Amino acid sequence: MAVAVGLRTAAGQGIEGIGETSVRALAKLEQVLPGRLRRRVGALNAFTVPMLRGPQASTVDASVLTELANACRDSERLRFEYRDHGGTLSRRTVEPHRLVCTERRWYLVAWDLDRADWRTFRADRITPAPPHGPRFVPRDPPAEDLAAYVSKGVSTGAYAATAVVRLRVPLEEAAQAVSPSAGALEAVDAHTCLLRAGAASLDVLVIHIMLMGFDFEVVEPPELTERIRSARDLLARALGPDAPADRRPVEASERP
Numbered sequence: 001m002a003v004a005v006g007l008r009t010a011a012g013q014g015i016e017g018i019g020e021t022s023v024r025a026l027a028k029l030e031q032v033l034p035g036r037l038r039r040r041v042g043a044l045n046a047f048t049v050p051m052l053r054g055p056q057a058s059t060v061d062a063s064v065l066t067e068l069a070n071a072c073r074d075s076e077r078l079r080f081e082y083r084d085h086g087g088t089l090s091r092r093t094v095e096p097h098r099l100v101c102t103e104r105r106w107y108l109v110a111w112d113l114d115r116a117d118w119r120t121f122r123a124d125r126i127t128p129a130p131p132h133g134p135r136f137v138p139r140d141p142p143a144e145d146l147a148a149y150v151s152k153g154v155s156t157g158a159y160a161a162t163a164v165v166r167l168r169v170p171l172e173e174a175a176q177a178v179s180p181s182a183g184a185l186e187a188v189d190a191h192t193c194l195l196r197a198g199a200a201s202l203d204v205l206v207i208h209i210m211l212m213g214f215d216f217e218v219v220e221p222p223e224l225t226e227r228i229r230s231a232r233d234l235l236a237r238a239l240g241p242d243a244p245a246d247r248r249p250v251e252a253s254e255r256p
Contacts, residue, residue, distance in 0.1 A: 001037065001040060001041065001044075003029065004026060004029060004041045004044055005044070007022040007025050007026050007029070015059060015060055015061075015062050015065065015106075021062075026041070029041065030042065059124060060105075060106050060123045060124040060126075064123060064126060064127075064128060065099065065106060065123060067128050068096060068099055068108055068123060068126070068128075069099055071096045071132060072096045072097060072098060072099065074135065075095075075135050075136055075137070075138050076096075076132050076133050076134070076135050076136070077093060077094070077095055077113075077132055077133055077134060077135070077136055078093070078094050078095075078096045078110065078128070078132050079091070079092070079093050079128070079129045079130065079131075079132055080092055080094075080126045080127055080128045080129050081126075081127040081129055082121055082125055082126055082127075083125045083127075084125070091129065092112060092114070092121075093112075093113045093114060094108075094110035094111060094112050094113060094119070094121075095110055095111040095113065095136050095138070095139065096108060096109075096110045097109045097110055097111065097138065097139075097141055097146075098141070098146055099123070100120075100146055100147055100150045102150075102151075102179065102180050102181050104179075104181060105122060105123070105124065105181065106122070106123035106124070107120050107121065107122055107123060107150050107154070108120070108121045108123055108126065109141070109142070109146055109149070109150065111139055118142040120149075120150055120153045120154065147180065148184065150180070151180035151181070151183075151184045152184040152196060154180075154181050155180070155181055155182055155183045155184055155196070155197055155198060156183075156184065156196050156197060156198035159198030159199050159200060160198075160200060160201065161198060161199050161200065161201050161202045161204070161205055162196070162197070162198040163196075163197060163198075163202070163205050163209075163218070163219075163220065163221060163224045164194055164195070164196050164219040164220050165194070165195050165197075165209055165216045165217065165218055165219055165224075166188065166192055166193070166194055166195075166216060166217045166219055167185075167192060167193050167194070167195050167212070167214045167215075167216050168191070168192055168214060168215040168216060168217075169191070169192070169193070169214050169215075170187075170190060170191060170192075170193065171185055171186075171187040171193040174193050174195065174212075174214065177212050177213070177214070178195065178197075178212065182197065182208075183195045183196060183197035184196045184197075194219065195209070195216075197209070202221075202223055202224050202227045203227055203231075205224065205227075206224070206227050206228055206231050210231075
């Protein structure tokens, strides 16, 4: 039953063709199950509707993932073409270390030989360009927690505007609303945590933080506090002169 649930769930994990493959595997699995379990799996298939992503969502070919994983396993240099977020192509030669997956995307953490630094690459933007090799001696990874390392990079490092805010909720509660690709969370105490996030501008960050619905305080940068004040004034004007005044302090903007 656990395998059947896993196959059904895999349909939405951003791997090209995984949905069809999962259905075929489920069909084979049913053939070897006892009657009692077969009926349970049949009910799972009949009454489960996967909410798949639209045609614009990015997917990665399963063969690309296996090629990247094999290079990581064999400590073999990897050559590929990479398309950045602007569509520009470049040829890269790297020492692959690990694949990291989120609920939406797969990333390759690797040492970029030309740039002499660690880089994170979206797997759906990678086109392998064999032959690969030679083998290399693995380097120490850029962080012990690679999931947190990738989360920080994709949620803040890739954006022009970044900020740190203190959320007045426990880390576990914040994690329910903030995905690893939307921000990096760090516990402060049992009741608060820090959020590091990025966006194209500070104005977009204000909206991003507000939509989480948590009480918060700005840690940095101070310019974010000014943008919050501007947003507050804009909303007050939208309410009109007859709207009842709320004289409570706006903690997010008054406590930089």
